[in-house]
Amino acid sequence: MSAANKRSFQTLDLAYMAIGAVLIALCSWISIPASVPFTMQTFAVFLVLSLLGGKRGTVSVLLYILLGAVGIPVFAGFSSGVGILLGSTGGYIVGFLLMGLAYWLLTRCLGTGWRAEALAMIVGLALCYALGTAWFMVVYARANGPVALTAVLSWCVFPFIVPDLVKLGLALVLSRRLAPALKIS
Numbered sequence: 001m002s003a004a005n006k007r008s009f010q011t012l013d014l015a016y017m018a019i020g021a022v023l024i025a026l027c028s029w030i031s032i033p034a035s036v037p038f039t040m041q042t043f044a045v046f047l048v049l050s051l052l053g054g055k056r057g058t059v060s061v062l063l064y065i066l067l068g069a070v071g072i073p074v075f076a077g078f079s080s081g082v083g084i085l086l087g088s089t090g091g092y093i094v095g096f097l098l099m100g101l102a103y104w105l106l107t108r109c110l111g112t113g114w115r116a117e118a119l120a121m122i123v124g125l126a127l128c129y130a131l132g133t134a135w136f137m138v139v140y141a142r143a144n145g146p147v148a149l150t151a152v153l154s155w156c157v158f159p160f161i162v163p164d165l166v167k168l169g170l171a172l173v174l175s176r177r178l179a180p181a182l183k184i185s
Contacts, residue, residue, distance in 0.1 A: 013056055016184065020048035020060025021067060024096075025074035036089050036136070036156045037076040042128075042164050045096050046121055046171030051184055053112075054104025061100045065093060088143075091135020092156075095128030102127055114172055121168050129157050 027044035031037045049057035064074060065085070073080040075093065084090060099121070106120035133149075136156055140147050 016052050017056050017060045017063060020052055020057060021063040021074075023048055024060065024064040025067065025072075028074060028076050029078060031076040033077065034159075036092060036132075036160070038160070038163065039076045040167070041076070041093075041096070042125070042160075043167035043171055045099055046168050047175055049100060049103045049121070049124075050117055050171055050175035051179055051182070054100065054107050058097065058100030058104050061096045065097060068093070086139075088136050088139040089132070090139075092128060092132030094135070095131040098127040098131055099124030114176070118168065118172060121172075122165075125164055125168070129160075133157060 024041060024044040027040035030040040032039075045057075045061060048060050051057070052060060068074045068080045069082050069085055071080050075084050076089075085093060102124035103117070103120040106123060107116055110116035110119065133152055133156055137147060137149065137152050140152070
């Protein structure tokens with residue numbers, strides 16, 4: 001491969017990762033307000049990971065988080081800033097990065113068949129829930145006093161499990177349809 005081809009490939013990777021971050025941002029704006037808003041972010045994270053692979057998909061998630069941290073309104077409700085990341089729901093946003101890392105690691109070990117991808121996404125989602133819930137409990141306790149784990153799970157996890165699994169399935173089906181048309185390798 002010549003130097004020009006390597007440069008083009010790297011440029012294409014950068015373009016894919018930027019588009020992945022934009023897709024996550026666009027889907028975060030589709031939101032139903034709640035203590036932890038219902039958004040399409042998780043769908044976008046699943047889709048980006050499945051389409052771009054673990055490495056490029058995880059970088060897309062990181063880019064999305066960094067865009068929001070510097071003040072570009074990419075988070076739910078057109079919000080942004082470090083304050084959002086340090087707020088009660090910030091752990092779930094940072095948890096998207098854990099989703100990407102888990103996906104990257106597990107698909108490297110298990111392959112990229114739909115079963116391996118689904119397992120990697122489920123493990124990543126569980127890590128996202130765990131980090132987000134712990135983060136929520138700490139931030140909430142500082143502002144309002146102690147809160148029971150069962151209460152936080154009932155606010156922040158249980159209502160999201162079925163919708164997130166549906167989003168996961170849709171992302172896998174859609175990525176299988178889109179990948180050949182987009183010629184993403």
